[in-house]
Amino acid sequence: MxxxxxxxxxxxxxxxxxxxxxxxxxxxxxxxxxxxxxxxxxxxxxxxxxxxxxxxxxxxxxxxxxxxxxxxxxxxxxxxxxxxxxxxxxxxxxxxxxxxxxxxxxxxxxxxxxxxxxxxxxxxxxxxxxxxxxxxxxxxxxxxxxTVQLHNTNRCENMHSRLFSYAPKSMVWKRSFTALCYSATLGASVGRGLSLLQLAGRCGINIEASDPMYRYAMFTQNIARYHSDRKQKHEYKTSRYLSHRKRANRAVLSQSLYKAPSKVSKEHDYGINLGN
Ligand SMILES: [Zn+2]
Known part of the structure; x- marks a missing residue:
């Protein structure tokens, strides 16, 4: 730089x-x-x-x-x-x-x-x-x-993970590597379905709107958009937060007396969990 x-x-x-x-x-x-x-x-x-x-x-x-x-x-x-x-x-x-x-x-x-x-x-x-x-x-x-602008590297990481799953390093010496990289980056920027259609157009394949391939491409595009919209929603974020908190407190809860087969309640019988 x-x-x-x-x-x-x-x-x-x-x-x-x-x-x-x-x-x-x-x-x-x-x-x-x-x-x-x-x-x-x-x-x-x-x-x-x-x-x-x-x-x-x-x-x-x-x-x-x-x-x-x-x-x-x-x-x-x-x-x-x-x-x-x-x-x-x-x-x-x-x-x-x-x-x-x-x-x-x-x-x-x-x-x-x-x-x-x-x-x-x-x-x-x-x-x-x-x-x-x-x-x-x-x-x-x-x-x-x-870090004055509070930038993060989310988009960059997203791009890399996509790139490495579509075009893994073992493919570097294959002839199709460049095309795979191109397809992965295009997919990251415009979406999977549209990138498929654009690539097909570049290759000279003429696809009409009534063709099954076109419909399939738009179908995948819509599904992807649905999921990305869903992830922006408040409900999704709340449920993620709750499940994360549950996981974080697992170590504490595992020793709780109020949990059915617990080691502590077996050692000290306080009158709860008598079934065990
Ligand atoms: Zn204070």
């Missing part, structure tokens, strides 16, 4: 993927060795805390980006918001009014449901330092500047 910039005398900027950065932040927060409150599972607690922090940072950044047009303004506010997260999570909301656009502590109906186990986080100075270090590494000044 540096060479390209020098040649074209233009400044093409290089951005990094916002979602990947958040994913890395989550991963490193989770593995930061912090102490859990008494009587809680450490791994589970770290996981919940990391998720809470990641969600908070993501919300702050996306909301600030919507509010502020200028990059410099956004960067200054974003940095403040990131440094304020741990303070806010520990229950001191003094600077939230100026620094946060997410915190709802000033509202009457405020609850700490978004925090791990619904309680304010109690951190020792050393733990706070560890977490802040990770936050500074992934949401420092330079990292925020790299």
């Amino acid at each position: 540096r060479e390209h910039n020098a040649k074209v005398q233009e400044k093409v900027q290089h951005f990094k993927c916002f979602i990947h950065n958040m994913r890395n932040l989550h991963k490193h927060l989770r593995s930061a060795c912090i102490k859990q409150p008494k009587g809680m599972d450490r791994l589970l607690y770290c996981k919940k805390l990391a998720t809470a922090i990641r969600t908070r940072v993501r919300l702050e950044l996306t909301r600030l980006r919507k509010l502020l047009r200028g990059d410099e303004l956004y960067l200054a506010r974003a940095r403040e918001a990131v440094t304020n997260v741990l303070e806010c999570f520990s229950g001191s909301h003094d600077s939230c009014k100026h620094k946060s656009v997410v915190c709802t502590a000033h509202l009457k109906g405020h609850s700490t449901r978004y925090l791990p186990y619904g309680k304010n986080v109690v951190l020792s100075a050393a733990d706070k330092q560890k977490l802040q270090k990770v936050l500074d590494k992934y949401c420092g000044v330079q990292q925020l500047r790299d």
